[in-house]
Amino acid sequence: MRSIWRGAVSFGLVSIGVKLYTATEDHDIRFNQVHATDGGRIRYRRVCSIDGAEVEYSEIAKGYELPDGQLVVLTDEDFEELPLASRREIEVLQFVDQGEIDPIQYEKTYYLEPDPSATRPYVLLRDALENAGRVAITKIAIRSRESLAALRVKDGVMVLHTMRWPDEIRRPDFAFLDEDVAVRPQELQMAEALIGSMTGAFDPTEFTDDYREAMAELLEAKQSGGEVQPLPETAESGAAVVDLMSALRRSVEAARGGASTEETPAERTPARKATAARKATRAADEDAAPARRTTARTTAAADRAAPAARATPAKKATAAKKATAAKKVTAAGKATAEKAPAKRARRTA
Structure with missing residues (x-):
């Protein structure tokens, strides 16, 4: 694993150097966008909307649009000057029971690894949290965004869950919440019985991603069936x-x-x-x-839509023409036959 953040857990007068690692990873089958006709990769370029020129990443700043339509442009230097104390520090604010935190507030999960010189204070805080059955509420800034975070212990490692701020949690505004929906006691009893019959210990390894497995089988079938093509050559960027x-x-x-x-x-x-x-x-x-x-x-x-009556005269005219042509051919044949003996007689004489 590669760390994405390095700083310290600030716990009273104790500072524990740690590195942050992403605790989860996606195993989704990823696809590239390609042109359906020739398989060419679809490319996206950063283009200025004013002059149409392609812009290098180093020349891109961040702009904030004001209500009156004006624009405030901030550079990387502006962000670096912000007084963000949690940029390199996980500040412990208080300790709470884990049950007090609504899971809807959890966002991302990270593992904390101690620096070689901070192993002892790391283990001290870990054991204290585990024995007390508490979770530490902290603040941390990752990639210029400050978040609340819950620090707890799992499998001997301290785990950090970034959390949403209260104003980022949307409230459900559904019409049925204001309706008086009647449920019969017998229905409720049967539903509870069904829940009881399906209750068991949670083991995530018992469940599989059926969609991903089906997609993998589809790709394998296409590959074994020869439904593949070589990657096309990329056209030059300067082609007219x-x-x-x-x-x-x-x-x-x-x-x-x-x-x-x-x-x-x-x-x-x-x-x-x-x-x-x-x-x-x-x-x-x-x-x-x-x-x-x-x-x-x-x-x-x-x-x-042409009248059918026109077809009959046309057929008659065609038949008449054919008959006339046949007569001419017959007459010509007879004349030729009569001339042939005369020619032979002259050659003999």
């Missing part, structure tokens, strides 16, 4: 793409039926505009598609 306005202009013209078929020279912009251009083109094509489908349906309907 069609300008957004040019794409929009041509898309609108196409949607109107091709009022202007000549292509205007495409202006070029940095590659970060590519996604917007593709989205705009697709949006305009989607707008044009209904018009094309409507025209096709109208033409087909007009063809079907």
Whole structure:
């Protein structure tokens, strides 16, 4: 494990050097956002909304918008100057029974490891808390955010739970709380009996994440079935793409039926505009598609609506033409047959 914070637990006149470690970790199956058509990774860039330029992280500050619309900009130096005593100190404020803390207030959990020179006072505070059956209420600042925290003992290690401030806990405002809902005693008795029959010792290892297991099986099945593809090569960041306005202009013209078929020279912009251009083109094509489908349906309907009476004369005319052509072919054949003996007679003479 890697520590995320280093400071001291301040307990009266005693200061105990400690390091903080995150006590939990996620085992969720993580996915990357990719383009569905080619598998390319979706990238997000920090872009200024005024000049459109990409901004380096070192040039980013924090801004607070005032009610009148004005902006107060704070830099890292401004935050460093704040008088935050709990920045490197876990200050013990009081001791309480653990049952007095509503679990809804708990936020994140951390392990405390003593510095090599602070092992003895660490063990002293740990044993005192455990023997008294108490929890220490403290304050700590992690990443420029000060929080209340509960310090308790678990498996021989002091554990710190950061807590929400009282004004961060939302109150349930549901209509049914003001309604008089009647419950029959028999129903209540049966519900209590069901609870009693399902009561047991809590063992978290008995429960599994069914969704995660199903997702893992799905991924394994796709892999064994050959439904995989190599990672695509990333396009160069400076590649030129069609300008957004040019794409929009041509898309609108196409949607109107091709009022202007000549292509205007495409202006070029940095590659970060590519996604917007593709989205705009697709949006305009989607707008044009209904018009094309409507025209096709109208033409087909007009063809079907033609009077059936016209079909009969057409068939007769076709038959007459075929008969005439057949007669001409027959007559030509006979004439050829009559001429053939005469030609042979002349060659013999």
